[in-house]
Each structure stands twice: as C-alpha cells, then as structure tokens.
Amino acid sequence: LITPRCAGGPSVERAHPSVAPHGPEKGLGWVSTFKEERANGVVIHRVDPPAIQRGDFFADVHGTNLNLMEAAGKLFTSPGGPGVSSAERFDLVHAHDWLVAFAVCALKRIHRIPLISTFHATERGRGRGHLNSPISRAINSTEWRLAHESWRMICASRFMAQEVANYFDVPADRIDVIPNGVNTERFDRWDGVDLSDFRARFATPQERIVLYVGRIVHEKGLHLLVEAGPRVLAQFPEAKFVVAGRGEMLEALRARAGELGVGPKFQFTGFIPDEDRDRLYKVADCAVFPSLYEPFGIVALEAMAAKTPVVVSSVGGLAEVVHHDETGITVCPDSVESLVQGVLRVLRSPEEAAVRAQRAYRQVVEAYNWDRIARQTLAIYERVVEEQRRSDG
Secondary structure, three states: OOOOOOOOOHHHHHHHHHHHHOOOOOOOOHHHHHHHOOEOOEEEEOOOOOOOOOHHHHHHHHHHHHHHHHHHHHHHHEEEEEOOOHHOOOEEEEEEEEEEEEHHHHHHHOOOEEEEEEEOOOOHOOOOOOOOHHHHHHHHHHHHHHHHHHOOOOOOOHHHHHHHHHHHHHOOEEEEOOOOOOHHHHHOOOOOOOOHHHHHHOOOOOOEEEEEEOOHHHOOOOOHHHHHHHHHHHHHOOOOEEEEOOOOOOHHHHEEEEEEEOHHHHHEEOOHHHHHHHHHHHHHOOOEEEEEEOOOOOOHHHHHHHOOEEEEEOOOOOOHHOOOOOOOEEEEEOHHHHHHHHHHHHHHHHHHHHHHHHHHHHHHHOOOHHHHHHHHHHHHHHHHHHHHHHHHH
C-alpha cells in the first residue's frame, strides 16, 4: 500500500488498523515520509523524500518516487520468513492518487502483481473541466496512466467514480465506490466536558459560531462565505464566522472581509492542532462547506460526527453524504443568496438543526465507520488476488 502523506495519507492512517483484524497478517507497506512502524498487525514503512528539492514540483515528485522504488525494492527482495519467498510476501500494490503513480506502475510490472488505485480527486476536476497549465496537463496524463494500469480503482463517491470513468475513458465496472470514514470517538470524548473557556477564544457567549474547516483555496468556495457574511449579519447580528485552515487565498479573503466591513466578525485561525479542530466542531453552532468541487467532503463528515449542524453546497460527494432536510441543509453551488438562506435557517431554528444533527450522527456511526470500510476494502483485495490467480491459470 503506497500513499503520499498529503493525498490519502490521513485516511489510510485511520483505516489501516481496521484492515488487519479482517484478514491474514501480511506485510502491508505504507510508504510515506518517515520510518518503520508496527501497529495492530500492520507493518508500516515510511520513506523520506529527496534531501534536495529542485523547486520543480513535478520533478520533486519523480525524485520521491525513485526513493519509494528503492525502498520497495528492498522489501520485495528481503526474506519473507521461514519457507516464504519474497514474491509471496506481497499480493498486490495499492496506490493513493497520482503522486505515487511512477513507483507503483513500475512495481506492478517488475513484480507482476496487480495494482489497485484510489482516486481522491482529479486534476481536471479541480480545474472544473479544464487543464490550464503544463503541470496540470502532466498531472492529468499521469492520472490517466494510473487508471489504465490499475486492475481496479476505488473512489469515495459515485460522483468521483463517474468522473474517473469519463475523464480517463475506463469501464465503470472496474471502479468500486467505498466512502471515507470518521471515528466518532474523536468527538464523543468531549461530550459533557466544559468547553466554555475554549469557545471564548473565538466568540462571546452571545455569538453563534459559523465554522469552516479545510483548505482555503478557490475550489472550496470560501469567497462565497465571505461575500455572504454581511447579508447574514444584517439579519442575524450574533453570527461569528470562524475559518480554520491554510491556503493560497487566506490573505485575500481576510482583506476582502475587511473591505466588506465585517473583518471583526471573521476570525481566520490559520493552522490549528487536531485537538483544537475537534473542539471547534463541538462548540460551533453551524458548520459550512460551500465547495465548488468536492469529490467526497470528509470535513462535512467530521462535522456530522461531532453532531454539528451542517450547511453544504449540493455538489459532488457532498450531495451524497448530506441529505437535505434530513441530515443537513444543502444549498445551490456557487450561489451567495442560497448560502445566506441556508446559514440563516440553521441559526434561526437551532432545535430543528439539532434534530438533523442527531440523524447525521447516526448515519456516520452506521455507514461511515472504519470497520465497515476496512471490510469492503479487504473484499476488493481478495477479489483482485483471486482474479489474478485465475488469469495466471
């Protein structure tokens, strides 16, 4: 299993302890950016990127893939234990996104084992159907190769599965949909804990917190939330907007909030530790995710796991995770007016919002738990290994 730390890594990190109990203990190499670990029957090998970065992102990715290849080569040729050859130690290779494509495609061919790939997003999708630069076209080409080299592909939503099939011209029946998951214990631990002092860092007792968590980039639609701010505040002056995260648009949005005269009502926290992020979900009155492009929407799932009422744009995977008027409020994508009405509905009717939040929490527990996701993933591994065995005859 090969995943970059920045694309799929956190999801794999949460999932891999759940995989081992459901199948025979085997070497599961998670190649990322650190060193070797052992946890819950899983062996994790972490590999550093090149010491010298060239300043060219695509070239640096190639360099990291060379390091991955060197490390994986040692694993493939090391003794597998008494009576076990190196070739028997690994049944398949599982990649997460294009950043490791060069290494996994080579491993597949050298060692003649099947490749499974998980696509978390696509470059063309991030560009809303366009490839606007040479590096975007290079990434798209690498994604295309990864899709066509893969025995099967995994996507976290039906939206993403359709995008992969359409953009890379691969058969839809080679794509499996397995959602991401959330461990609710991260948030359950704060139930009954007095978080008033923590909350006071972000809002007065009278203010109602409207929270965003995530990257601050155009595709996440934060500019819409800033533009909606004055209109929400005109009708609900107690609102306080807290934006947690980093990204290329952070300073521009901070300046825009000031231009609109709502700077004091917007708190841009920048990076926050995981524990603070989880507590923010718990003290927020509303979590808003106005994305323009969203293959899945893990942050919305986190808010639902924290029992925070959610408002999301009806786009991509978000529309599959959040059901309007049942587990949250969905709004029209790229619409300030729709976003304003969605936020106001939650703030004005907290009792109704709490009922939706409870339904959302139950949905997370039942459908988005890591144990279920691990079983679904293992079933795909077993299918692919069996299909390869039959094809080898």
